[in-house]
Amino acid sequence: xxxxxxxxxxxxxxxxxxxxxxxxKDVDAESNRLIPDDLEKLCDKYGSNIAFLEDDKTxxxxxxxxxxxxxxxxxxxxxxxxxxxxxxxLRNRMEYVAIWFGLSKVGVVPALLNFQLTGxxxxxxxxxxxxxxxxxxxxxxxxxxxxxxxxxxAPKVFTAFGEHDGYAHFDNALSTIEPHRPPxxxxxxxxxxxxxxKMFTSGTTGLPKAAKVTHVRAQNYMxxxxxxxxxxxxxxxxxxxxxxxxxxGLCGVGAAxxxxxxxxxxPKFSASKFWDxxxxxxxxxxxxxxxxxxxxxxxxxxxxxxxxxxxxxMGNGLRPExxxxxxxxxxxxxxxxxxxxxxxxxxxxxxxxxxxxxxxAPNYLKSKxxxxxxxxxxxxxxxxxxxxxxxIVTDNGEVGELIGEIRNDDARFRFEGYENxxxxxxxILRDVFKKDDAWFRTGDLMSRDAQGYYYFVDRVxxxxxxxxxxxxxxxxxxxxxxxxxxxxxxVYGVQVPGYDGRAGMASLVAESLxxxxxxxxxxxxxxxxxxxxxFLRVSRETDTTSTFKFKKTNLVKAGFxxxxxxxxxxxxxxxxxxxxxxxxxxxxxxxxxxxxx
Numbered sequence: 221x222x223x224x225x226x227x228x229x230x231x232x233x234x235x236x237x238x239x240x241x242x243x244x245k246d247v248d249a250e251s252n253r254l255i256p257d258d259l260e261k262l263c264d265k266y267g268s269n270i271a272f273l274e275d276d277k278t279x280x281x282x283x284x285x286x287x288x289x290x291x292x293x294x295x296x297x298x299x300x301x302x303x304x305x306x307x308x309x310l311r312n313r314m315e316y317v318a319i320w321f322g323l324s325k326v327g328v329v330p331a332l333l334n335f336q337l338t339g340x341x342x343x344x345x346x347x348x349x350x351x352x353x354x355x356x357x358x359x360x361x362x363x364x365x366x367x368x369x370x371x372x373x374a375p376k377v378f379t380a381f382g383e384h385d386g387y388a389h390f391d392n393a394l395s396t397i398e399p400h401r402p403p404x405x406x407x408x409x410x411x412x413x414x415x416x417x418k419m420f421t422s423g424t425t426g427l428p429k430a431a432k433v434t435h436v437r438a439q440n441y442m443x444x445x446x447x448x449x450x451x452x453x454x455x456x457x458x459x460x461x462x463x464x465x466x467x468x469g470l471c472g473v474g475a476a477x478x479x480x481x482x483x484x485x486x487p488k489f490s491a492s493k494f495w496d497x498x499x500x501x502x503x504x505x506x507x508x509x510x511x512x513x514x515x516x517x518x519x520x521x522x523x524x525x526x527x528x529x530x531x532x533x534m535g536n537g538l539r540p541e542x543x544x545x546x547x548x549x550x551x552x553x554x555x556x557x558x559x560x561x562x563x564x565x566x567x568x569x570x571x572x573x574x575x576x577x578x579x580x581a582p583n584y585l586k587s588k589x590x591x592x593x594x595x596x597x598x599x600x601x602x603x604x605x606x607x608x609x610x611x612i613v614t615d616n617g618e619v620g621e622l623i624g625e626i627r628n629d630d631a632r633f634r635f636e637g638y639e640n641x642x643x644x645x646x647x648i649l650r651d652v653f654k655k656d657d658a659w660f661r662t663g664d665l666m667s668r669d670a671q672g673y674y675y676f677v678d679r680v681x682x683x684x685x686x687x688x689x690x691x692x693x694x695x696x697x698x699x700x701x702x703x704x705x706x707x708x709x710x711v712y713g714v715q716v717p718g719y720d721g722r723a724g725m726a727s728l729v730a731e732s733l734x735x736x737x738x739x740x741x742x743x744x745x746x747x748x749x750x751x752x753x754x755f756l757r758v759s760r761e762t763d764t765t766s767t768f769k770f771k772k773t774n775l776v777k778a779g780f781x782x783x784x785x786x787x788x789x790x791x792x793x794x795x796x797x798x799x800x801x802x803x804x805x806x807x808x809x810x811x812x813x814x815x816x817x
Contacts, residue, residue, distance in 0.1 A: 229572065233580065236448060236571035243447035243478075247439045249413030249631030254435045256324045256407065258442070259477075260285065266480035269453055273501065274314040274485040281480075284318045286399040291322025292406070293397045298376070300352060302327030302407065305418065307346055307354040308464070309333040309364065310380060314485050316463045317473055319355065324416060327407040331418040332464035334428070338363045343370035344427045348639050349418055351375045355390055358382025412436045413631050418639070419466060419562045429643050431563035432636040433466070440567075440632065441466060442474020448556050448571055449505065449532040453480035458503035458530070460489035460512070466562045467535060472507030475534060481505075491515045495524040506530050506552075510537025511708070513546045518707045526551040536560070537676075540576030541698040559676065563647075565635045565660045566591045566624035573673050582672035590633040593666055593674075594652070596621040598683050598690045599721070603649065611652045614667070619677050619690075622666045623649060623659040635660045665692070682772070684713030685721035689750040696724060696753065699746040703739055705730050712772045714755065714779045718813045725755035727775050733758055733788060736799045740792075754817055755780040756790040756799060782807055792817070 246253065263285035272279040279287070295306065306323055308330050310316055320330035331349035333342070335357070342363060346354060353376045356364045361384055364377070378390035412435040420428040449455075457476035461468030463485075476483050484501040489512055498506070512535075534556040538546070547555060559568040559578035568579020568591070581589040594611040595604035596619075603621060606612050614620035626648065627633040637644030649659045665677040677683070678692040685691070693711035700709035708729040713722025728734070743752050757780075778784040780791065782802050790799040791806065794817060800806070809815035 232572040233582075237585075239447040239450070240444045240569075243443040244440050247412065247436055247443075247631075249411060249434070249436050249634075251412045252410070254324070254407060254410060254412055255416050255438050255442075256321060257404070258439060259288075259321050260325075260401070262477060262480070266453065269480050270482045271477055272314040272317070272483050272485055273456075277314055279314050279318070281477075284321070285401070287315060287318040287394075288322035288325060289399045289401050290394045290397045291319050292325035292402045293400070294393055295323055295326055295328050295353075296402070296406070297397065298353060300326065300328045302410065303329065304352045305329045305331050305349050307331045307333055307349055307351040307375070309335065309342075309354060309360060310357040311335045311359060312459065312463050312485050312487050313357075313381065315381075316485070317469070317477075317483075320417060325402050325406065327410055329415055329417060331430070332420070332469065334420060334464055335360060335462065337367075339366045340370065341427060342367035345420055345430070346371050346375070347373070348430050350639075353378065355380050356387070358384055361387075410435075412439065413634075415636070419464065421563065421638075429563075430639040432638070433470075433562065434631070434634075434636060436631040437636075438470050438474075441470040443478050444569075445471045445475035445534055445556065445558075446478035448569065449475055449534060449554070451475055451479045451481055451505065451532075455479070455481035455504045456484055456502055457481065457505040457507060458484045458486070458494075458498055458501065459507060460486045460494070460497075461507050461509065462488075466560075467509065468507055471534070471558075472505075475505060475507070489515075491519045495522045495528060498528040498530060499524045502529060504529050504531055506533045508533055508535035508538065510535070510539055510542065513538050514542050514701065515707070517542060517545055517549065525549070532556060534558070536578065539694065539698055540675075541702065543575045559664075559674065561662065563636070563638060564624065564662060565626060565633050566622060566662055567632075568674055570673070573671075576675055577673040578666075578676050580671070580673045586672075590625040590627060590630075591622060591674075592625075593618075593620040593622055593668055596665060596680065599685045601681070609651065610654070611649075616670050617667055619665050619667050619692075621680060622662045622664050622674070623652065624662065625652075626658040626660055682712065684724070686713070686723055686754075687721070687750040689748075691724055691751045693724075696726065696747060696751055699743065700726055700728060700753070702746075703734065703742050705732065705734050707731075710772065710775065711753065712776050714776060716754075716817065717811055719817070723754040723817065724751065725757070725775075725780060726753040728756060728758045729761060730758055731760060736790065740797070740799055752792065754792050755802070757785055758788045758790075780807065780810075 263281040267282040270278045271281045271284045323330045355378050358379045358381050377387050379387040380390035383389050415432050416435045416438050417433045418430045419433050463469040532554045533552045536558050557570040570577045570579050593614045603611050626635045647661050649661050652659045663680045667675050678694045682693045696711045697709040706728050710727040714725045716723045789802045791802050793800045
């Protein structure tokens, strides 16, 4: 890169960082300025602007304030006090933010539940939230019925957006409540570093954990993305991600409303309707997770896919093999790719940089960041330590685990953890670079280049070792997903008797069975021998969370046993060089070592 290009890059990078830092300059963990204060100020400033729109309905900032005041006063009338928890079990709705905003006005903690949950997972989340009351969407009462018998504390349940006998009616209750703004004394003694809400991990490897989200964290999320994208009151965010999740409900919502814009609320993502909705509602912003962009790339051409007004796409997980095709095909001028976790203390953002980077921490600003990458042994599943007993920083280009220093004197770098203390303890790595220091384990494998750009490689545990080599599931999935007819690929390692490490297996999503010979040729031409999947299964749908994260636990458990799998199942035959079907007899021969892989 020439000197002029370098200067332009640094100018663009520093300009974006300064905008973001300016937007959060008054965010202070010890301050009494909370998220409800921020939102009240926005309502006062942008009163008649449309804040949310859903189908043919709209909610102005004034109307959001009135609705939130009713919610706040309703919570007080029901006997709630500061620190109580109310579960919010609703689908994406125009009123969603106003409900948790109202609860926060009086110091009540909203616990935002995944609207896809049923049965044990739903009852588990309600139980660990220690909720006093639950607001249930009338459209989701069937899901609630599958869980209610296992809920221990018997919270009072209200149905919202529809009446149902046997439950208290939230809408009717609100209609009788005065809409006056509660005094700030209702949330007195709460600091910005205290808990605002409870959000839940996606539960990809087990039951969800309740993560604590402070006012400071929410302020950084909401204001930062608005500054990064330079949003204005004319902007509209197309919200197809779930609003119970930080990416959609805080980062995406905040990008729009922090500067007086609007949020287009959709119940869920639909690849076939996406461009129709973007054009109809005049979206200028779009919040994504990576798989969502891959879905759009795999759809047939749409007459409106370049007729929209979207100028910024913001999100995380946009893989380098998808990125250029996505922005090129759909004419997206700007992308903000970021890295972070609801419960984590590491945040990175790529406002300017190369395709595939999740963020940047240049050496000359290293003291402003709390992250580093340390050596990680995939085979043992442990962080490598030197002769002095401390961890070892990776070289540029080397893959290791991203960690974040826990600095309790800086609200940005605290680790609030989970409601479960044991789960919190497992995420902390101690004595990393010096005695008694503490770092948050992200569980993500990354590399870094000489300019300080960070690149996501894989999740710890997803990367596996086969034939004495490390295999990154994301790289293998990228190759498989580029084969015609395959819309998704979920790659993982499975144990095979008589072999060290784990053999690669891929669950492929396709409308029909791919041409297996052509697929084998594609794999052989694209991947080294050790990274080529040994086993394949083909299905018409995949099991993901509502934020499109793969659920691998059940896949790994099923393995390559045809007794566990009704879908087409194949193995790479070493003798013929082709994929062949796994029958019960073939499975037995692999298990006893008669058939070698």
